[in-house]
Amino acid sequence: MNESTSAALRTALAYYEAWTGHDFDRAMTFIADDIVCDAPAGQIVGAEAFRAFMGPFSQLVTASSIIAALGDDETALLMYDTATRPVPNAPGAEHLTVVDGAITHITIIFDRQPFTEARQRAGS
Amino acid sequence: MNESTSAALRTALAYYEAWTGHDFDRAMTFIADDIVCDAPAGQIVGAEAFRAFMGPFSQLVTASSIIAALGDDETALLMYDTATRPVPNAPGAEHLTVVDGAITHITIIFDRQPFTEARQRAGS
Numbered sequence: 577m578n579e580s581t582s583a584a585l586r587t588a589l590a591y592y593e594a595w596t597g598h599d600f601d602r603a604m605t606f607i608a609d610d611i612v613c614d615a616p617a618g619q620i621v622g623a624e625a626f627r628a629f630m631g632p633f634s635q636l637v638t639a640s641s642i643i644a645a646l647g648d649d650e651t652a653l654l655m656y657d658t659a660t661r662p663v664p665n666a667p668g669a670e671h672l673t674v675v676d677g678a679i680t681h682i683t684i685i686f687d688r689q690p691f692t693e694a695r696q697r698a699g700s
Numbered sequence: 701m702n703e704s705t706s707a708a709l710r711t712a713l714a715y716y717e718a719w720t721g722h723d724f725d726r727a728m729t730f731i732a733d734d735i736v737c738d739a740p741a742g743q744i745v746g747a748e749a750f751r752a753f754m755g756p757f758s759q760l761v762t763a764s765s766i767i768a769a770l771g772d773d774e775t776a777l778l779m780y781d782t783a784t785r786p787v788p789n790a791p792g793a794e795h796l797t798v799v800d801g802a803i804t805h806i807t808i809i810f811d812r813q814p815f816t817e818a819r820q821r822a823g824s
Contacts, residue, residue, distance in 0.1 A: 614791075616811040616813070643795055643807060644775060644777045644795045646770035646771070646772065646777050647770070648770065651768060653768045653770050653777050653779060655777060655793060655795045655807065655809065667738075667807065667809050668809065669779060669793030669809050671767055671768045671779045683767060683779065683791065685779065685791050685792065685793050685809050685810060685811065686809060686811065687740040687809065687810065687811055687812050687813070688811050688812075688813040689740070689811070689812040689813045689816060692813060
């Protein structure tokens with residue numbers, strides 16, 4: 577299904593636009609209280625833990641663009657590129673499950689290695 | 701669109717089944733000679749370079765499963781989990797462009813960090 581017919585994709589894109597646009601409070605309005613997020617470093621459970629994970633990252637983003645976005649009734653699959661302050665080319669992919677307009681599960685894939693290398697270069 | 705209506709997704713899944721099933725020669729039959737692959741470590745151009753990149757990785761895979769797979773006429777978007785010998789949980793995402801039944805472009809996202817850590821543990 578395309579964007580016009582997938583409610584899940586509309587919610588996923590609204591969330592994406594908010595977090596990449598530095599409006600993380602708005603982004604959180606799309607996140608279920610009991611969200612489960614499978615991220616490269618492990619599983620994150622609950623909206624507050626999710627905010628602590630994604631909020632700081634969103635502040636590093638200087639530009640972003642969608643590579644692909646597809647959805648069906650309950651899920652959406654996004655791939656995007658971001659430019660961030662530590663890493664100029666940091667693409668990511670997300671599989672999102674949407675229930676009653678709220679994102680209840682996200683699997684997020686990105687390459688942690690350049691972020692680790694940037695921290696090491698910064699000596700932190 | 702779903703699997704039954706997306707020719708690009710059918711090709712992408714046939715490629716996925718072949719490379720995760722250790723039939724890399726069959727996998728290569730879906731790859732265009734002039735494929736361009738954007739991977740975490742950089743861009744790979746041409747079928748032989750692509751084989752040198754993905755072939756060895758495919759040999760490390762011990763199990764795999766599709767997390768999500770969606771497509772439209774010319775592109776497909778896959779997210780999958782793999783178990784590999786060095787890294788037990790190595791999910792990936794691919795955005796594939798298919799022209800006349802051949803995959804001409806792949807953007808692949810995965811986390812290199814656990815593979816680097818496994819190599820460091822192995823002392824290589």
